[in-house]
Amino acid sequence: MTERIHAKYWLETGTDPRAAADAIAGEQSSGTFVALPGETRELKERSGARVERLEILGQTYKPSLPGGMRSNFYTQCELELSWPIENMGPSLPNLMSTIAGNLFELRQVSGLRLTGLRLPPSFAAAYPGPAFGIEGTRRMAGVEHGPIIGTIIKPSVGLAPEATAEHVRELVAGGIDFIKDDELQGDGPHCPFDERVRAVMRVVNEHAERTGKKVMVAFNLTGELDQMRRRHDLVLEEGGTCVMAVLNSVGLVGLHELRRHSQLPIHAHRAGWGYLSRSPHLGWDYAPWQQIWRLLGADHLHVNGLANKFSESDESVIAAARAVLSPVMPEAPLPAMPVFSSGQTGLQAAPTFAAIRCTDLIHTAGGGIFGHPGGIAAGVDAMRQAWIAAMEGVPLERHAKHHPALQDALRFWK
Known part of the structure; x- marks a missing residue:
């Protein structure tokens, strides 16, 4: 037939x-x-x-x-x-x-x-689909249970390589699991890709030697095919454990070729998704769109976040996350990890967990971590404690009574 x-x-x-x-x-x-x-x-x-x-x-x-x-x-x-x-x-x-x-x-x-x-x-x-998916990402990030707590380098652009590395130094010391370039950070003269990777990985590798934990950093290698291959090889050579590509920028062939070449998880950013989806009368639902990118090899896929700073509803975000966690087809489950981002804090931990009933996700918070009055380490701790409360079914305010960083965070998150 x-x-x-x-x-x-x-x-x-x-x-x-x-x-x-x-x-x-x-x-x-x-x-x-x-x-x-x-x-x-x-x-x-x-x-x-x-x-x-x-x-x-x-x-x-x-x-x-x-x-x-x-x-x-x-x-x-x-x-x-x-x-x-x-x-x-x-x-x-x-x-x-x-x-x-x-x-x-x-x-x-x-x-x-x-x-x-x-x-x-x-x-x-x-099409082979993701090479790492959920299990491989957890292994390489050193996070066996619970969500992977992440952040985005801010300001998005404008920092030189060494200044970027200093931010990373604070983040890894503070216990972060995952760091990503902003999608706007590429290979500009103010922060060249090669210099940024070398500076950041010096910090990450030194921390790993001291503690045994290598923080996963998703370097944005978006570019021409040859550029992406070369940039991937540099990240691999420097001991990196993740690369990032902007899907609507590199296209189907770009991601397919990157997947064929890559020895690292591919963090797939959906920048531009709004022009495909914002009108309910034109474009795509997320579920069919993400099927194609998972077949092509995306290990992580952005799904926005609950109570986000953009126009997308919580119902749409939840549907997107469930789609990423569902099989592409019976013959190819191709598990990938949803990435929650956009104006996220620990306040979204409980409703996110309630919506998808698992912790196979990356939860990234920029201002929600960097803005903590006690500093970055306190911001990371507050995010993690918010997720512990969510997983244990404990109200956030009650859990915060025994965790000062979370208690302080509640004042500025709200």
């Missing part, structure tokens, strides 16, 4: 919904805007996309997006399409053109969002 790719959409259209579904199916497979003699019935049966399901949800009298057909009303639907694997083979770049290509631009469409994706087993055979 032929393997098929299935994608689900929320669709809004000003024309007959079945006609719109057929137009999308044709545009994304064997058809075009006019009938062609070469598109025989046999060819369409072999290579055409199929409308598997079309369910009417309701109607509205105003289009969600500009530029489409004018109509007296617009119908909203759930649409499921499928394609034979023979159209593209198990190729994620070509899959992207098929499930998320020109269909968004069709004039029959006044709203379209990709909400689900089911891939056949051949994709699991073609």
